[in-house]
Amino acid sequence: MIPKITIFKPIVSSFSMLMKMNIKFRTGFIILSILVALACISFLAPPSSTYWYSYPRNMPPSFENIDVLLGTTANGRSVFWAFTHAIKNSLIIGIITALVSSHIGLMLGIIAGLKGGAIDKVLMFITDSIIVIPPFIIYMIVIMTLKQYISALGNPIPFIGLIFSITGWCWPARQVRAIMLSLREREFVLISILSGNSITHIMIKEAMPHLLAWHLTNLTNAILYGISMEAGLAVLGLSILDKDTLGTMIYWVLYYSALFRGLWWWYITPILGAIMVFAAFFLISQGISEYINPRLR
């Protein structure tokens, strides 16, 4: 038990430190908490909330009860419940994409940049071969091919996140490598290499402090990449349309041209949701990099 506590203690203490000292981190964390709370509320949704025409259509927001808090859609669904489902599913897609793709990218980028030579060549060859294919068209084709198999699964949402990880790791890898190439020529890395330190040691001790801010930015970007890719596919009607995500909500908004019919409560909700998701993650990553690099404060 004792080693566990020593591992978690610095994390807990720096978290409480951040919450106390950093406005950006605090704001971001509060927004994220609201979003996560909304996502959790979705588990309390009545079963009827996933069906069409279970509520009166086109109702503006009112405080009568929680179902019509944000009004209803043109296909008779509660915007509030749809929104909570959408936040949950979009967050799952984004977080899975980010966890898988940006970590693979970070590892491969550091290894390629540090080792150089044949390893670098092979890794970058694979990366380049994938990067040159336009991702959106590839996802269009992949989703069209796999949709029937994915839809048959009980919960297709995590698999969409995995699909975006197929090529999502390439950008972080290339960027991390570019930074590593520059970093490798600096004295402290050279000294570390010449001192005979192992590659893991160099990766964690020498490279990571310089890459951490970049990695956190990459994480937030990857979350957004996943969410916006899914939304883009959804707008074309290629996503899993019977599951609520921020993208499929926008798809139905467009399908019923809510924009031109003045159903403002319906189209503002997913847009605001997307802005909140992004702002939360960006503010958190800003706060963390300010904490790591005290001169930024």
Add this chain to the structure above:
Amino acid sequence: MVSKALLRFIAIRTLTLILTIFVAFSFTFILLRAMPVSAVENIIGSFLVTGGVTDPQALIELRKTLYEVFGLTGSPIQQYINYLKRFLTMDFGPSIMSFPTPARELVFSRLPWTISLLAFSTLLSWILGNVLGVLASMYRRKKISKILVSLSLTLYPIPYYIMALLLIFIFCYLVPIFPLVGGFGEISFTDIGSIIRDWLYKSTLPALSIILISMFGWWFLSSYALTLNVQTEDYVQYATLRGLPEPHILKNYLLKNVLLPQITTLGLSLGGIFGGALLTEIIFAYPGVGMIVYRAVMTGDYPTALTVLSLSIIGVAVATYILDLVYPFIDPRVKYR
């Protein structure tokens, strides 16, 4: 400057370029063939529905001819070699969705629209975004930079297509000064004045929707973060303490370090413009390449989809190739190896 090592580097890099394009093309080909849409069966189906062909024997002949025309006969490996040969000339045969027109002609007639739109908006947003990002980061305690940062934070997560719809809503519906549908047909090179007027009329809104978001979103935020990082490096602090004039620090210490990663990203985005801006083009009904490739993928039109994808692959691959060759000249810390 031209040493043996440099020549060797260029030779290896050129070989990698060719291999990259080859592998990417093969990957695309396999993916396209895995798609559950068969264009030939679609055509046959439409013939059957309209009652154009009723004789079963003629139908079998027709199917055979169509498969031959589109290079879909023989074993998958033979087909692959066949397409590889066609790749060298970029001639993938006739398009399936608009039948007798060769896919190459179809795509090339739409290329000027896409290239002009995307090259213009990418370059403009890159320049503006970087200038604003560096300035906002240098004077980050001022009110205006705080406003800019919050503005970009709000604009970046708005997807392109939402911005596009809002722009259409404002400028076509509330204040109707722009057309609800984009341009059609090809650019004819007869009267320069009318071409420019035409282009501005049709491209302003799509360009605006791209510039607003990519300028204030990605370019601004990334150059802001990069400048912030560089500013805290020891040599910049030392330069400030030495009392060097601010323009000097900006030019010699900040800009060089900030622009390096940004140039990489710019090169890649410029290489990627051949793929078109799919969603933006569809929403504005802009007659570009993205629109064509969307329709091609949906109807299973391999020749057209492959033409666009190959062009895009070549564009990005050549862009990275040039970047890799030029990088050591811009960044003296990087050596050829």
